[in-house]
Amino acid sequence: MQGSQVLDVVQFPEIRFQSTGIEVKSPDNWIVHGNLTLHGRDRSIAVAVTLKAEHYRGSATLKQTDFGITPVTVAGGTVKVKDEVKIEFEIALIK
Numbered sequence: 001m002q003g004s005q006v007l008d009v010v011q012f013p014e015i016r017f018q019s020t021g022i023e024v025k026s027p028d029n030w031i032v033h034g035n036l037t038l039h040g041r042d043r044s045i046a047v048a049v050t051l052k053a054e055h056y057r058g059s060a061t062l063k064q065t066d067f068g069i070t071p072v073t074v075a076g077g078t079v080k081v082k083d084e085v086k087i088e089f090e091i092a093l094i095k
Contacts, residue, residue, distance in 0.1 A: 008039065011040070012038075012039050012040050014037070015036070015037065015038050016036070016037040017034055017035070017036050017037075017045075017047075018034050018035050018037075019032050019033065019034040020033050020034045020035060020044075021033045021034075028050055028051040028052065029048075029049070029050050029051075030048075030049045030050075031046050031047070031048055031049070032046070032047045032049050032058070033045075033046050033047075034047070036060075036062070038062075038067045038069075039067040039068050039069050040068065041066070041067045041068050043062070043066050043067065045060050045062060046060065047059070047060040048060070054092065054093040055090055055091065055092050055093070056090070056091040056093075057088070057089070057090045057091075058088070058089050058090075059086055059087060059088045059089075060086070060087050061084055061085070061086045061087075062084070062085060062087065063083050063084055063085075064081075064083050064084075064085060065083050071083050
């Protein structure tokens with residue numbers, strides 16, 4: 001995934017997300033809007049975020065091709081990775 005055929009971390013060493021707004025769904029549930037820079041391309045995305053037991057958990061679904069990434073294929077194209085990828089994260093609060 002890190003090699004030149006997918007993420008190409010030598011040429012694009014950073015993945016960056018900058019929030020542009022927050023939509024409150026409930027006291028512990030938000031949609032965070034922002035710009036994701038991946039593989040040298042910027043795209044607007046929305047990230048669903050929840051807070052439970054001092055852990056922020058979030059996820060977003062994006063298409064690799066939107067960021068100039070060609071989904072991996074093997075065995076002459078008979079096995080393919082889907083274009084759509086779900087990204088998940090968890091941030092723990094430390095007191």
